[in-house]
């Protein structure tokens with residue numbers, strides 16, 4: 001029940017004071033919490049994302065032109081996909097430790113507490129220069145890491161999106177997974193709200209950058225949580241699918 005959930009995740013002065021107390025005086029813990037909010041699959045085959053030109057269209061024009069579009073079957077170029085993922089998902093800066101190892105990737109979306117609970121995956125069906133498959137976006141390497149999905153891409157799209165024609169035909173779908181503990185371990189029940197708000201910010205970045213590039217896009221909440229999560233190897237508890245954005249190439 002949303003009423004109950006909303007009530008239980010309200011912030012009030014006493015709780016705010018308690019949370020503030022738990023944040024202060026624990027610098028090491030805070031640093032650990034806000035560090036490394038990204039995942040990498042070092043053993044996966046990695047496909048580097050090529051550079052490509054970014055159009056200089058004014059933000060106002062992009063905002064006014066954006067529409068949800070359902071003709072998504074034209075192939076997408078890997079260059080376009082690379083620009084889309086880099087601009088929509090970051091990183092905009094990488095913080096390194098004394099040894100030069102990345103400890104945090106700041107992203108192009110604002111994140112509650114800077115905790116970045118969102119991981120992004122791409123179900124690629126018709127991307128020129130990329131084998132059809134399921135990939136994880138690595139923001140440090142700016143590469144796609146190939147995962148071993150349960151089933152082929154066709155089955156992932158059919159079972160993940162209830163056989164909806166325009167989604168089964170989509171050239172690519174970006175799936176956003178939420179690693180809840182990154183945010184909930186700091187903010188408790190309220191953290192769940194923050195995770196979903198983060199996903200909304202990422203989704204908006206994706207559809208606006210798609211519009212900038214002239215690519216049709218469609219945010220979708222009509223996915224089968226368990227089928228899609230299983231295909232990506234998410235357990236649905238510690239990490240679960242919270243949003244998806246389908247993409248096509250230029251018509």
Ligand SMILES: Cc1cc2nc3c(=O)[nH]c(=O)nc-3n(C[C@H](O)[C@H](O)[C@H](O)COP(=O)(O)O)c2cc1C
Pocket residue numbers: 066067068069218219220221222223
């Ligand atoms: C969170 C979210 C979920 C959505 N889910 C679906 C969906 O499952 N199927 C669909 O056809 N459109 C979906 N849409 C697209 C909306 O129908 C669309 O944004 C709305 O009708 C307004 O049209 P516009 O985006 O062209 O301005 C979704 C949009 C959002 C923001």
